[in-house]
Amino acid sequence: MNQGIAGIHHVTAIASDPQRNVDFYTRVLGLRLVKKTINFDAPDVYHFYFGDETGSPGTILTFFPFKGATKGKRGLGELTFTAFSIPRGSIPFWRKRLTDLGIPVSDTLQRFGEELIRFTDPDGIGIELVTVSADTRTGWSGASVPAEYAVRGIAGVTLNLRELAPTAALLTQVLNYRFEQAFSEKRSRYVVDGNPGEFVDLVLQDPPERSLQGAGSVHHIAFRTGSEEQQMQLQRMLRKVGIPVTDVKDRSYFKSIYFREPGGVLFEIATDAPGFATDESLETMGTQLMLPDWAESQREVIQRKLPTIRVNYQEPWIN
Structure with missing residues (x-):
């Protein structure tokens, strides 16, 4: 079996207001803004990467904040919830924190032997704390969330699909996933080795309407692979089974290929290397606008089009 996939690399979503997006993920969830760059396909739009101290693969949630973007609609063919890992016993802390900040939060839910709570960010992105x-990941301790409660990284994701079998076949036959267990007739879990940062839950038609992409929608999910050679092997396998896949794209901090899984969700396979420390030191990560080499000559023009972003990890969040 192919050994190229090691779990989830990152999830990328669409936001509306850039400053509100940064404020929520740094000052509410306590994540680190590890990279402030641009959308390579739309250079007048930011691309924010939030994660742990170093931006480790498997901890990253990224955003394209399109100012004034129309709100999306959650539905079929979409990643509906991104789950973050938190330590056992920390749900009371997070419930109080979220409630005190005026963020509606679900009752404590039970699923696959785990406790979790659900809520949404200001744009409607579905978040779970599990x-x-x-x-054993330590998360980011430089924000206002105490280290013993800090978000550790991505735990997994939920995909909402019209049919489960075609996507399950792709996961198990190409992407190195295996079926772990079913929670109900409508929800099944797939993992690689059963480690944190891997799980993909397939859910049948919840909700049953077709999704509409916009602010509050997930754009794609990226899976990790350890080398460019493994990435190319996966590219060949996808083409062999008849799934159209892009050529390799250089995203500065990783190399990527993209394809649609049978249910319509956009998948990416991203390399772990070179990582986010290639153009900034660990201490200064996320403080400056970093541009790819091809855009550096346009820095002044790009900066004039982008709004100024403030980052203050300790300042109280106001919705």
């Missing part, structure tokens, strides 16, 4: 006892 207690994962085996997660």
Whole structure:
């Protein structure tokens, strides 16, 4: 079996207001803004990367904040919830924190032996905080969330599909995933080795309407691979089974290929290397606008089009 996939690399979503997006993920969830760059396909739009201290693969949630973007609609063919791992016993802390900040939060739910709570960000992105006892990642301790409660990284994702079998076949036959267990007739979990940062839950028609992409929608999910050679192997396998896949794209911090899985969700396969420390030191990550080499000559023009962004990890969040 192919050994190229090691779990989730990142999830990328669409936001509306850039400053509000930064404020929520740094000052509410306590994530680090590890990279402030541009959307390579729309250079007048930011691309924010939030994660742990170093921007480790498997901790990253990224955003394209299109100012004034129309709100999307959650539905079929979409990643509906991104789950983050938190330590066991920390749900009361997070419930109080979110409630005190005026953010509606679900009751404590039980799923696959895990406790979790659900809520949405200001644009409607579905977020879950899931207690994962085996997660040894330390998260980011430089924000206002105490280290013992800090978000550790991505735990997994939920895909909402019209049919489960075609996507399940892709996961198991090409992407190195295996079926772990079913929670109900409508929800099944797939993992690589059962480690934090891997799980993909396939959910049948919840909600049953077709999704409409916009602010509050997930654009794509990226899976991790350890080398460019493994990425190319996966590209060949996808083409062999008849799935159209792009050529390799250089995203500065990783190399990527993209394709649509059978249910319509955009998948990416991203390399772990070179990582986010290639153009900034660990201490200064996320503080400056970083541009790819091809855009550096346009820096002044690009900066004039982008709004100024403030980052203050300790300042209280106001919706």
